[in-house]
Each structure stands twice: as structure tokens, then as C-alpha cells.
Amino acid sequence: xxxxxxQMSARQIHAGIQDGxxxxxxxxxxxxxxxxxxxxxxxxxxxxxxxxxxxxxxAVDADRAAGRELxxxxxxxxxxxxxxxxxxxxxxxxxxxxxxxESLYDATVVERMLAAGCLPLGKTNMDEFAFGSSxxxxxxxxxxxxxxxxxxPGGSSGGSAAxxxxxxxxLSLGSDTGGSIRQPASFxxxxxxxxxxxxxxxxxxVAFGSxxxxxxxxxxxxxxxxxxxxxxxxxxxxxxxSQECAIDFTANLDEGVEGMRIGVVPAMNEAEGVQPxxxxxxxxxxxxxxxxxxxxxxxxxxxxxAAMAAYYVIGPCEAFSNLSRFDAVRYGYRDxxxxxxxxxxxxxxxVGFGTEARRRILVGSYLLSSGVYDEYYLPAQxxxxxxxxxFREAFSKVDAIVSPTxxxxxxxxxxxxxxxxxxxxxxFTIAINVAGNGGLSLPVGLGRDTQLPxxxxxxxxxxxxxxxLRVASALEGCYDIARTAPLAAAAKGxx
Amino acid sequence: xxxxxxxxxxxxxxxxxxxxxxxLPQMTEDLNNMISSLDAIKEFDLEGVEPTFHPIGDLSNVLxxxxxxxxxxxxxxxxxxxxxxxxxxRVPSILGGDQ
Numbered sequence: 001x002x003x004x005x006x007q008m009s010a011r012q013i014h015a016g017i018q019d020g021x022x023x024x025x026x027x028x029x030x031x032x033x034x035x036x037x038x039x040x041x042x043x044x045x046x047x048x049x050x051x052x053x054x055x056x057x058x059a060v061d062a063d064r065a066a067g068r069e070l071x072x073x074x075x076x077x078x079x080x081x082x083x084x085x086x087x088x089x090x091x092x093x094x095x096x097x098x099x100x101x102e103s104l105y106d107a108t109v110v111e112r113m114l115a116a117g118c119l120p121l122g123k124t125n126m127d128e129f130a131f132g133s134s135x136x137x138x139x140x141x142x143x144x145x146x147x148x149x150x151x152x153p154g155g156s157s158g159g160s161a162a163x164x165x166x167x168x169x170x171l172s173l174g175s176d177t178g179g180s181i182r183q184p185a186s187f188x189x190x191x192x193x194x195x196x197x198x199x200x201x202x203x204x205x206v207a208f209g210s211x212x213x214x215x216x217x218x219x220x221x222x223x224x225x226x227x228x229x230x231x232x233x234x235x236x237x238x239x240x241x242s243q244e245c246a247i248d249f250t251a252n253l254d255e256g257v258e259g260m261r262i263g264v265v266p267a268m269n270e271a272e273g274v275q276p277x278x279x280x281x282x283x284x285x286x287x288x289x290x291x292x293x294x295x296x297x298x299x300x301x302x303x304x305x306a307a308m309a310a311y312y313v314i315g316p317c318e319a320f321s322n323l324s325r326f327d328a329v330r331y332g333y334r335d336x337x338x339x340x341x342x343x344x345x346x347x348x349x350x351v352g353f354g355t356e357a358r359r360r361i362l363v364g365s366y367l368l369s370s371g372v373y374d375e376y377y378l379p380a381q382x383x384x385x386x387x388x389x390x391f392r393e394a395f396s397k398v399d400a401i402v403s404p405t406x407x408x409x410x411x412x413x414x415x416x417x418x419x420x421x422x423x424x425x426x427x428f429t430i431a432i433n434v435a436g437n438g439g440l441s442l443p444v445g446l447g448r449d450t451q452l453p454x455x456x457x458x459x460x461x462x463x464x465x466x467x468x469l470r471v472a473s474a475l476e477g478c479y480d481i482a483r484t485a486p487l488a489a490a491a492k493g494x495x
Numbered sequence: 496x497x498x499x500x501x502x503x504x505x506x507x508x509x510x511x512x513x514x515x516x517x518x519l520p521q522m523t524e525d526l527n528n529m530i531s532s533l534d535a536i537k538e539f540d541l542e543g544v545e546p547t548f549h550p551i552g553d554l555s556n557v558l559x560x561x562x563x564x565x566x567x568x569x570x571x572x573x574x575x576x577x578x579x580x581x582x583x584x585r586v587p588s589i590l591g592g593d594q
Contacts, residue, residue, distance in 0.1 A: 366506050
């Protein structure tokens with residue numbers, strides 16, 4: 001009987017390999033079987049790599065047979081967002097521009113997870129170049145939410161969230177520029193963590209907004225996410241913004257929140273368009289935290305309203321600059337039949353980039369143009385100073401802040417088409433990308449009205465990432481909820 | 496003042512993105528909507544506030560030792576290119592005319 005990994009945590013998988021209950025190869029096969037059963041409905045992956053997973057699994061089994069010590073993630077299946085370079089795969093960014101791009105090296109985060117013994121099952125679907133909040137802008141078609149296949153998984157790391165929620169892998173990596181880990185984690189009912197900017201190397205990740213991007217893990221429990229952080233974090237000489245980090249992220253998970261001061265921001269929770277079931281779930285979480293001995297305190301973030309505008313200035317400006325590298329010369333889509341360089345480039349970029357990518361590049365190009373720079377870009381960077389000060393001030397009064405992750409639960413495929421409305425689904429996630437702080441999305445059950453996953457977001461001070469995980473772990477213990485969508489059990493029942 | 500179609504055409508030329516004539520009205524409308532949603536940025540009193548260009552504010556000129564380190568071999572670096580010749584990237588004529 002094949003091994004069913006769809007409900008298993010990374011820690012359970014590792015323990016089972018360690019004590020000989022099953023082999024890493026059986027785990028890899030279990031993930032391959034789960035993908036075969038579920039992927040046709042979910043479409044979480046752009047490319048699957050069963051042979052790479054089996055090869056890594058054989059190495060783990062050989063290490064165990066030779067009596068070598070196994071790392072805590074050895075034998076754990078993982079999926080990488082398709083903006084992360086991994087040798088032996090294409091890295092497409094969900095774009096026609098890179099549809100045939102073969103990775104020539106490993107991103108540092110990929111290298112670290114593979115060195116830890118993770119089994120790479122494939123590259124996950126995403127909004128094109130991470131521009132989106134629903135994974136619908138992928139050149140390879142949308143991903144479906146495992147909890148309701150008619151709905152989006154969120155985005156831009158929608159495939160990474162859906163692969164974990166569906167039970168295909170216990171861990172995945174995503175990237176978060178304005179909420180692209182936390183919002184899909186919320187829509188798919190899994191844990192998603194964006195660490196403080198600088199904790200995890202960005203080397204080998206296709207850049208979107210270089211001062212905003214951060215890589216982080218998805219898992220079905222806070223413990224699994226903390227384990228992944230231990231492998232991911234730390235200085236990388238190839239990313240000059242990465243910081244030394246000698247923290248054991250699992251160390252404080254059982255310390256509880258007694259005596260902690262937890263902040264709530266009235267302006268966030270009273271914002272227009274927040275679904276009542278989201279507020280109800282937040283209030284329930286706050287009651288749990290009180291029950292655990294935390295003190296709930298109101299704090300103000302006076303410039304939070306400007307975060308959205310600052311982000312939608314800074315993001316496109318940095319994207320405009322980063323995406324100028326796609327010149328159809330060294331790599332990427334080249335439109336055939338052009339006699340001169342500029343018409344070749346104009347056509348290749350017009351055809352290679354999708355609509356939202358072109359919109360953002362053009363907005364960035366405009367905002368950085370002479371005369372306009374002083375109207376938007378410079379004020380946005382000044383607003384960033386104010387938002388950073390707001391958070392610093394708030395975290396001098398509280399240990400962590402709790403808010404909704406997303407104003408609403410997952411929407412239907414095709415339901416939100418206007419770009420400005422789409423941007424509003426990142427209302428609560430964006431501010432900490434602008435300020436650089438860490439944030440985690442924790443599932444807290446199904447919404448009372450939509451019966452879809454709802455989450456709360458836990459924010460911490462810069463480099464207070466272990467504290468975020470500690471609060472999340474304590475709160476997680478108050479809930480007895482399914483982490484794998486019912487789809488996996490249904491697929492198994494139908495065998 | 497909203498962007499005209501002519502403005503958008505100029506921005507696109509600068510960003511090296513071709514736009515078909517029939518797509519220009521929709522793109523112009525989208526850009527104007529996106530830009531007008533950013534106007535909140537002008538509503539704050541920013542007198543005397545220093546900009547923060549980066550979340551880790553005190554980083555500047557991070558340099559490594561100036562020693563040769565391994566990098567991609569030439570044939571690997573060329574392997575994703577649409578067209579190569581004699582170990583180099585090949586492009587159409589830059590100045591126009593015959594190559």
C-alpha cells in the first residue's frame with residue numbers, strides 16, 4: 001500500500017524516515033502519487049520533477065543506511081515557486097517571456113533546502129512575474145483553490161499555497177513583495193510566513209521589487225514553517241542585503257504568550273470592505289490570546305492609509321528597472337523576423353509580457369520620468385520613512401500586532417478583473433513590505449458565511465521573526481482545524 | 496492631468512514595449528486609473544521627512560574582496576540565448592541596413 005503523505009507534517013515525515021517506518025523513496029512516491037491524483041484539478045504546478053525528487057530521496061536513504069546523521073528536513077517533499085532558479089528545471093515566472101528559460105544555477109534558498117535533504121517535487125504556478133493577487137495572470141493558466149475549485153488560490157504565490165493546502169507537499173517556498181505569501185496562505189488555509197527583509201537571501205530569485213521582495217515558507221503548521229526557516233535564514237555573500245542570523249526559529253514555539261502585549265490597529269480592522277466573517281474570526285483569535293494570558297492593546301499606525309499608495313509607486317518603479325533585463329538577447333522570448341534591434345526588442349517585450357506586466361512596467365516608466373519623480377516616487381520613499389517610524393513606535397508599546405490577513409476570503413475565478421480592485425486584496429499585507437518587517441498568516445478555520453478558510457496576520461518588529469512564530473504557535477494550539485483541503489480525502493475515496 | 500494616448504505611446508517607446516494601435520485606448524485608461532489611485536501619496540505633509548530607499552537603511556557599497564571567483568562557463572551562459580555565433584550573443588542590426 002502506497003504511503004499517504006497528504007495529511008503528514010514535515011516533522012512526521014522526517015520522524016518516520018528516521019525510525020525506519022518508511023523510506024524517503026516511499027515518501028517521494030507518496031508525493032508523486034498525490035500530485036498525480038490532485039494536480040489535474042488544482043493545477044498548482046508549472047512543471048513537476050518526480051525524477052529529481054526520487055534522486056534526492058535515494059540520497060537520503062543512502063545517508064541513513066550509512067549511519068550518517070539526517071538533517072531535520074531530510075526526506076521532506078518541497079515545491080518551489082517558479083521564480084526560483086533550480087538546476088534541471090525551467091524557471092518561467094509564469095510568463096511567456098521565460099517559458100523556455102532553463103535555470104543555469106540554483107537560487108540560494110533552493111540550494112539550502114536541497115542541502116537540507118528536501119525532495120524537490122516541482123515548480124509552482126504564480127501570477128506573471130508575481131504581478132497579481134490571484135494567480136490568474138499566469139501564462140500557463142490559473143491555479144484552482146483546493147477548498148473550492150471555482151475559486152482562486154490567491155497570489156502571487158498561489159501554486160505554492162495550493163500545493164500545500166491540497167496535500168501534494170507539506171512544504172513550499174514563495175516570495176512576498178506586497179503579500180504574495182500571506183494572502184494566498186490565507187485563501188488556501190495554510191501557514192505562510194514572510195520574514196523580515198534581509199533574513200533570507202534573494203539570490204537567484206527573479207527580482208520584482210528589490211527593496212520589497214522576501215522569500216518565505218508555506219506549511220500546514222507553524223512548527224514546519226519554523227523548521228524551514230532554520231534552513232533558509234542567514235547571510236549569503238551573493239545577496240548584500242542578507243543578514244547574519246543565528247536564531248533557532250523552533251526554540252520558542254512552546255513558550256506561550258502569557259504577559260505579552262498584543263497590538264490591534266483599529267484603522268485596519270474598521271477599514272471599508274472587510275467582510276464581517278473576517279472580523280468575527282479576528283475577534284475570536286483575540287479572545288483566545290486573552291485566554292492564554294496576553295494583554296490586547298490598541299495601537300495606532302497613523303500613516304497606514306498611505307502604505308498602499310507608496311507600495312504601488314515603489315513596486316512598479318523597481319519592477320520597471322528589474323524587468324528591463326528582458327531584452328530578448330541573452331535569454332527570454334525573442335519575436336522572430338525583425339531586421340533591427342529596437343523593433344525586435346519592442347515586439348519581444350510586447351508579446352513576451354502579459355497585460356498586467358506591461359501595465360506595471362509602463363506605470364513604473366512614467367513614475368520615474370523627469371518631473372514626475374518628485375510628484376510620486378520621492379514622496380513615496382518619504383512616506384516609507386513615516387510608515388517605518390509608525391511600526392517602530394507601535395512595537396515600542398507591544399510585542400506583536402494581530403490583524404486580518406486579507407479583507408475577504410477567496411473570490412471566484414474571473415470575479416475580480418479591474419486592476420485597482422485586485423490591488424485592494426493586499427490592503428493589510430502591504431505595509432510591512434514597505435517597512436521591511438516580518439509577518440505570518442495563520443489559518444483560524446472556515447468563515448461563518450462563506451465556509452472558506454480565514455486567517456489572521458501576526459506582525460512583529462524588524463528581526464523579531466522568532467517572536468512572530470512564538471505567538472503564532474500559541475494561537476495555533478487553540479484551534480482544531482483541518483489543514484489539508486477535503487479534496488485529498490475525496491480523491492483517495494474515489495480510488 | 497490624465498495621460499493622453501500620445502503620452503502612453505511615448506512612455507511605451509521608452510520602456511521598449513510595443514503597443515498595437517487598437518490596444519492603446521484601453522492601456523491609456525488602465526494607466527490613468529492606476530496613477531489616480533496613487534494620489535493619496537500627495538496628501539501627507541512630508542516637509543523635512545528624509546526618504547527611505549531601502550528597509551535596511553545603513554547599507555552602502557557592500558564590496559567583496561577583489562579576487563577571481565568561479566562563474567558560469569561561456570557555453571553555459573550562452574545556452575538560453577535565442578541566437579549565438581562564435582561564442583557570442585547574436586542580435587539583429589543595431590543601426591539598420593544589412594548585417
